[in-house]
Amino acid sequence: MTLRLEPRFAAKARSGLFWFVVVLILLFMTIPAVVVIATSFSPSELVTFPPAGLSLKWYVRAVTYPDFQNAFINGLIVTSFASTLALITGSAVACLIERYAFPGRTVLEAVLSSPLIVPHFTTGLGFLMLGVALGINQGYAIVIVTHVLLVLPFVTRSVYVSLRNLDPHLERAAANLGASPGRVLTRITVPLLLPGMAGGWLVAAVLSLTEFTASLYVTDAGTQTLPVAMYTYIREYSDPTIAAISAILILATTLVMFIADQIFGLGRILSIDAH
Amino acid sequence: MRTDNEAAPHPPPAADPAANAVELVGVSKNFGAVTAVHAVTLAIRRGEVLTLLGPSGCGKTTLLNIVAGFEEPTRGRILIDGRDVTLTPPHLRDTGMVFQNYALFPHMNVFENVAFGLGMRRMPKARIATEVGRALEMVKLEGLGERRVRQLSGGQQQRVALARAIVIQPKVLLLDEPLSALDKNLRGQMQIELKELHDRTGLTTVFVTHDQGEALSLSDRIVVLNRGEIQQIAAPIELYRHPANGFVASFIGDINHLPPAECQRCGSDILFRLAPTIELAMPARADLALRDGRKAHIFVRPEHLRIADGAGEGRNRVLCQVVTHVYQGTHTLTRVEAVGLGLLQLRIPGGEIIERAPPGSRIVVTIDLDEATVLAEA
Numbered sequence: 001m002t003l004r005l006e007p008r009f010a011a012k013a014r015s016g017l018f019w020f021v022v023v024l025i026l027l028f029m030t031i032p033a034v035v036v037i038a039t040s041f042s043p044s045e046l047v048t049f050p051p052a053g054l055s056l057k058w059y060v061r062a063v064t065y066p067d068f069q070n071a072f073i074n075g076l077i078v079t080s081f082a083s084t085l086a087l088i089t090g091s092a093v094a095c096l097i098e099r100y101a102f103p104g105r106t107v108l109e110a111v112l113s114s115p116l117i118v119p120h121f122t123t124g125l126g127f128l129m130l131g132v133a134l135g136i137n138q139g140y141a142i143v144i145v146t147h148v149l150l151v152l153p154f155v156t157r158s159v160y161v162s163l164r165n166l167d168p169h170l171e172r173a174a175a176n177l178g179a180s181p182g183r184v185l186t187r188i189t190v191p192l193l194l195p196g197m198a199g200g201w202l203v204a205a206v207l208s209l210t211e212f213t214a215s216l217y218v219t220d221a222g223t224q225t226l227p228v229a230m231y232t233y234i235r236e237y238s239d240p241t242i243a244a245i246s247a248i249l250i251l252a253t254t255l256v257m258f259i260a261d262q263i264f265g266l267g268r269i270l271s272i273d274a275h
Numbered sequence: 276m277r278t279d280n281e282a283a284p285h286p287p288p289a290a291d292p293a294a295n296a297v298e299l300v301g302v303s304k305n306f307g308a309v310t311a312v313h314a315v316t317l318a319i320r321r322g323e324v325l326t327l328l329g330p331s332g333c334g335k336t337t338l339l340n341i342v343a344g345f346e347e348p349t350r351g352r353i354l355i356d357g358r359d360v361t362l363t364p365p366h367l368r369d370t371g372m373v374f375q376n377y378a379l380f381p382h383m384n385v386f387e388n389v390a391f392g393l394g395m396r397r398m399p400k401a402r403i404a405t406e407v408g409r410a411l412e413m414v415k416l417e418g419l420g421e422r423r424v425r426q427l428s429g430g431q432q433q434r435v436a437l438a439r440a441i442v443i444q445p446k447v448l449l450l451d452e453p454l455s456a457l458d459k460n461l462r463g464q465m466q467i468e469l470k471e472l473h474d475r476t477g478l479t480t481v482f483v484t485h486d487q488g489e490a491l492s493l494s495d496r497i498v499v500l501n502r503g504e505i506q507q508i509a510a511p512i513e514l515y516r517h518p519a520n521g522f523v524a525s526f527i528g529d530i531n532h533l534p535p536a537e538c539q540r541c542g543s544d545i546l547f548r549l550a551p552t553i554e555l556a557m558p559a560r561a562d563l564a565l566r567d568g569r570k571a572h573i574f575v576r577p578e579h580l581r582i583a584d585g586a587g588e589g590r591n592r593v594l595c596q597v598v599t600h601v602y603q604g605t606h607t608l609t610r611v612e613a614v615g616l617g618l619l620q621l622r623i624p625g626g627e628i629i630e631r632a633p634p635g636s637r638i639v640v641t642i643d644l645d646e647a648t649v650l651a652e653a
């Protein structure tokens with residue numbers, strides 16, 4: 001690596017290499033989605049790439065297929081409950097970790113990140129066995145509980161970062177001006193944490209809506225979510241409907257994230273020093 | 276709780292004997308093993324501007340936080356308007372604080388920021404609008420009520436913070452280094468405005484700063500703190516002319532600390548032997564208990580060192596070598612070195628000294644001890 005280059009040329013070469021790597025990574029990251037989206041417009045009965053023509057018929061089938069419709073509704077139910085419950089729990093936990101020193105704080109932090117370590121199928125299997133033992137393996141409750149656990153770390157982190165960015169002098173200023181602790185919370189703390197909380201909720205919703213592995217265990221025919229329904233579909237049929245529904249999911253998720261970024265600034269949620 | 280004195284914005288000098296707005300009685304604060312404040316007893320008179328002055332870590336901000344109720348003292352009591360508030364939470368204390376970083380609510384506009392305290396006091400909307408308008412006028416921000424606080428300059432944010440604190444007519448206004456975030460020109464201007472604002476509101480004010488210039492120009496009285504303990508409480512002039520100890524002498528203004536001297540009475544004079552060849556004389560003063568042979572510390576302001584004119588004989592003359600000149604416009608700070616005394620600083624009006632005595636040249640300096648601070652060694 002001791003190549004002696006003329007400095008300006010070296011800088012140019014370095015910046016060229018930089019952009020090459022960036023483009024390579026971008027291609028690598030987007031190529032699966034590109035293949036799926038391209039296939040979804042294929043007129044043929046089989047999933048083929050590259051597509052032989054252009055057609056929207058699989059989109060029509062995707063949105064009119066009853067199993068997908070039901071699964072979509074199920075997903076919305078599970079997601080809205082799971083994200084909201086996770087938001088409430090996560091906010092409380094974030095406050096606890098940020099504001100108080102207590103024995104077991106580091107343990108709590110470690111446990112909170114465990115869903116990132118424990119495989120989703122283990123979580124799903126565990127809840128399924130527990131559900132069977134308690135006789136609640138049917139219905140939404142078990143699905144919702146599983147999803148809460150899976151998205152909790154993301155929500156907690158999002159609220160935690162917002163808390164870290166919150167100037168403690170603001171709460172003191174409010175108290176100094178006559179606001180009781182309750183009113184400090186409702187007039188200052190919560191409004192200022194709202195972007196972080198909303199952003200955390202959205203990230204949780206997207207994760208929950210697209211979660212497959214754990215959901216496969218804990219859902220049944222009546223509660224199956226969209227990814228599970230898609231999996232079931234692909235085991236029976238091999239037409240591009242699956243590509244079409246995937247494309248719709250990708251588009252919807254991108255849209256939600258884009259709007260979230262515009263309103264709340266995802267960068268602020270995902271990094272500490274953005275203030 | 277809150278006495279309704281809105282009708283008379285300047286409460287008449289207390290009819291009750293408690294002329295003190297705030298009293299601290301034996302207040303100490305420990306953080307773990309560290310003592311931030313030690314046994315502070317202090318009475319803040321109604322309507323005065325009292326400054327807590329000291330280097331960083333001297334406990335001045337901790338004291339302010341104790342008055343506001345953000346910190347609970349480890350020992351001691353706090354009284355506001357004669358009422359013990361030691362255990363009263365901050366929101367029931369009726370103090371108005373201006374934070375170092377202003378702490379304006381970023382999700383509210385200027386009007387909402389200033390109105391916040393009045394809203395908490397459940398004042399009717401129409402009254403709030405009038406009061407906020409008056410407060411904004413006082414800090415020269417009339418018409419900017421709809422602005423977001425992020426759109427304001429540093430000086431404007433400072434004014435909003437002030438308006439927010441004074442609009443609630445607090446029993447005491449607490450200013451925590453409010454000028455430190457401003458650039459130098461603005462700081463001077465805000466000093467003047469703070470003074471005018473105090474003249475108009477008459478609010479009892481506690482001002483925290485590490486800047487002795489700010490303290491001297493803004494305060495009725497100054498409390499000098501070091502390592503959590505009060506060093507001296509005095510009016511600015513008194514503090515400058517008669518510092519109580521070496522710390523105060525060195526902290527307030529520039530001062531020359533001469534090497535320890537041995538005293539000897541000689542008629543109506545006291546002689547100080549500083550070096551084998553240097554002896555300074557001073558008329559004996561009643562307040563000085565200096566016995567022969569006792570060690571003394573002498574502090575002399577740069578403006579009390581003068582360049583001796585002519586070659587005539589005189590008292591307290593010391594031969595020095597010029598080291599540097601620092602031109603400051605109205606005056607020049609000249610550093611000289613004298614054998615046995617070390618470096619001395621002189622404050623000479625104008626700038627012609629720079630031409631007259633270039634660095635390296637020798638001059639004779641008269642050390643005038645009439646205004647000097649002499650402290651007997653403990």
